Amino acid sequence: xxxxxxxxxxxxxxxxxxxxxxxxxxxxxxxxxxxxxxxxxxxxxxxxxxxxxxxxxxxxxxxxxxxxxxxxxxxxxxxxxxxxxxxxxxxxxxxxxxxxxxxxxxxxxxxxxxxxxxxxxxxxxxxxxxxxxxxxxxxxxxxxxxxxxxxxxxxxxxxxxxxxxxxxxxxxxxxxxxxxxxxxxxxxxxxxx
Numbered sequence: 416x417x418x419x420x421x422x423x424x425x426x427x428x429x430x431x432x433x434x435x436x437x438x439x440x441x442x443x444x445x446x447x448x449x450x451x452x453x454x455x456x457x458x459x460x461x462x463x464x465x466x467x468x469x470x471x472x473x474x475x476x477x478x479x480x481x482x483x484x485x486x487x488x489x490x491x492x493x494x495x496x497x498x499x500x501x502x503x504x505x506x507x508x509x510x511x512x513x514x515x516x517x518x519x520x521x522x523x524x525x526x527x528x529x530x531x532x533x534x535x536x537x538x539x540x541x542x543x544x545x546x547x548x549x550x551x552x553x554x555x556x557x558x559x560x561x562x563x564x565x566x567x568x569x570x571x572x573x574x575x576x577x578x579x580x581x582x583x584x585x586x587x588x589x590x591x592x593x594x595x596x597x598x599x600x601x602x603x604x605x606x607x608x
Contacts, residue, residue: 425455430462499539503527504577507537507585514593518544518553523588535572536588540581550582557584 429448433441441463449456499522502509506528513521513536524537540553560571573585592600 422455422458426458426462429455429459430466433459433463434466504537504539504583505573505575505585506530507535509537509539510534515541518549524585533572534588536569536586537583538586539577539583542579542581545581553582557582560584560586 433444436444445456445460448459499509499520500511504524506526507524508527509522509524511523513523515521519538519540522537522539524535526533526535540549544553557571557574563571569586569589571584571586574583576582
């Protein structure tokens with residue numbers, strides 16, 4: 416199948432005509448477009464669904480969006496902590512929240528299955544972050560960590576799926592200062608590569 420670069424232009428034109436149309440008019444015009452070009456109709460319908468999901472992100476400050484999308488890596492003491500502390504995730508009990516990022520939360524956790532004693536860092540996908548793309552990225556991160564073998568990178572120890580169906584992975588816990596704290600106290604310019 417060859418790709419027609421003009422399809423996006425036509426889809427945008429159809430979207431712009433339909434986005435302000437009444438529900439009845441939109442349905443009628445989409446039905447007609449389906450007969451004419453089913454593939455174009457699917458693309459236009461996806462644009463309409465995306466528009467319906469829009470949450471005003473263009474009106475919000477970029478700094479707020481960046482914090483929301485990536486997190487600052489630090490657990491905020493003023494933020495409401497999740498009810499996860501004390502929960503069992505696989506053979507690990509969550510002890511304390513170490514940090515938050517864009518798609519996950521990292522906890523200090525203790526192994527509790529009696530096999531041996533171990534304190535670890537457990538990264539758990541955030542609740543509500545279960546889109547196919549986010550799951551794919553999280554599992555890819557876990558697979559990349561499984562392949563890394565370097566004395567300055569925490570080792571991947573375990574992984575699995577929590578009782579609430581969120582994937583997790585377990586790393587060796589390395590006590591110390593977070594990169595955010597390090598940069599705040601020493602300045603990012605003082606870091607050597």
